[in-house]
Amino acid sequence: MTNKKRPKVYITRKLPDAVETRMRELFDAELNIDDTPRTRDELVDAMQRADVLVPTVTDRIDSSLIEAAGPQMKLIASFSNGIDHIDIEAATRKGITVTNTPNVLTEDTADMTMALILAVPRRLAEGARILTDRKGEWAGWSPTWMLGRRIAGKRIGIIGMGRIGTAVARRAKAFGLSIHYHNRKRVHPDTEEKLEATYWDSLDQMLARVDIVSVNCPSTPATYHLLSARRLALLQPTSYIVNTARGGIIDEAALVKCLKEGKIAGAGLDVFENEPAVNPKLVKLAGEGKVVLLPHMSSATLESRIDMGDKVVINIRTFIDGHRPPDRVLPNRM
Ligand code: DGY
Numbered sequence: 001m002t003n004k005k006r007p008k009v010y011i012t013r014k015l016p017d018a019v020e021t022r023m024r025e026l027f028d029a030e031l032n033i034d035d036t037p038r039t040r041d042e043l044v045d046a047m048q049r050a051d052v053l054v055p056t057v058t059d060r061i062d063s064s065l066i067e068a069a070g071p072q073m074k075l076i077a078s079f080s081n082g083i084d085h086i087d088i089e090a091a092t093r094k095g096i097t098v099t100n101t102p103n104v105l106t107e108d109t110a111d112m113t114m115a116l117i118l119a120v121p122r123r124l125a126e127g128a129r130i131l132t133d134r135k136g137e138w139a140g141w142s143p144t145w146m147l148g149r150r151i152a153g154k155r156i157g158i159i160g161m162g163r164i165g166t167a168v169a170r171r172a173k174a175f176g177l178s179i180h181y182h183n184r185k186r187v188h189p190d191t192e193e194k195l196e197a198t199y200w201d202s203l204d205q206m207l208a209r210v211d212i213v214s215v216n217c218p219s220t221p222a223t224y225h226l227l228s229a230r231r232l233a234l235l236q237p238t239s240y241i242v243n244t245a246r247g248g249i250i251d252e253a254a255l256v257k258c259l260k261e262g263k264i265a266g267a268g269l270d271v272f273e274n275e276p277a278v279n280p281k282l283v284k285l286a287g288e289g290k291v292v293l294l295p296h297m298s299s300a301t302l303e304s305r306i307d308m309g310d311k312v313v314i315n316i317r318t319f320i321d322g323h324r325p326p327d328r329v330l331p332n333r334m
Pocket of ligand 1: 057081082
């Protein structure tokens with residue numbers, strides 16, 4: 001570090017005031033008050049003069065950017081749970097430690113996943129739009145109008161039974177869904193028992209049998225297009241898909257095709273393959289009520305952002321004090 005007590009910390013996006021204030025108290029922190037996304041050149045410049053980089057999921061920290069880092073750059077303390085925007089192997093090769101902010105956005109993300117699980121079959125966005133588009137005027141209740149599909153009694157298939165997947169399962173169980181899951185490893189028998197969960201080592205077999213699929217696994221090379229055209233074709237035409245993890249886990253073009261052809265009943269998406277760009281065909285399907293789209297906001301609560309900031313501060317402080325930061329990410333996690 002160039003200055004052991006007050007390291008130069010470059011923060012790429014605006015953070016909650018409380019977090020920024022603490023960062024300024026502890027570090028020589030360079031903030032981004034107007035929240036303009038940093039350009040590639042600005043990031044290269046930061047890598048060459050800062051001791052610590054605090055990026056978010058909107059910054060692509062790839063191998064060429066990491067290679068451009070000066071010898072003073074020692075820590076990438078990401079303000080994120082996901083780490084798919086950082087080339088961890090390249091950082092490790094360069095001797096740069098990487099940390100993230102796990103745990104603190106689990107409950108908020110699970111809440112929003114549950115909201116989408118409800119919103120799509122119960123036509124929530126469509127119903128709300130009817131009133132706003134018609135400025136509060138509608139012909140009134142009718143027995144056969146705006147009928148959706150019941151949640152209780154259905155089967156949910158959770159892909160990725162980590163912290164968020166398990167939190168989704170707890171909520172889904174309370175709503176009367178029976179829990180099915182696919183994961184690299186089977187969860188502890190106590191968790192399975194509590195959730196009355198059924199484990200499927202074959203994702204294909206699970207997909208063919210569930211009514212709602214919830215994507216909750218991390219984005220890694222192995223999960224890219226995990227829900228491929230072939231796998232999407234296994235789903236029942238009455239089934240729904242919800243994705244609050246990462247867009248690239250679903251082959252979006254194949255999903256659009258299935259939705260258009262009625263091979264899947266609907267989808268609730270908080271994440272997209274080419275964020276922040278959203279496939280116009282998905283937007284059109286949203287207009288037709290087949291999908292509910294959210295702008296990557298499943299963890300967006302003030303509480304989670306402050307907790308994430310606290311984690312970033314703790315990771316930086318621990319690292320500067322010469323200890324292993326609590327949320328260090330190792331290459332083998334991928
Ligand atoms: C993260 O931090 O990985 C989330 O996607 C933000 O919502």
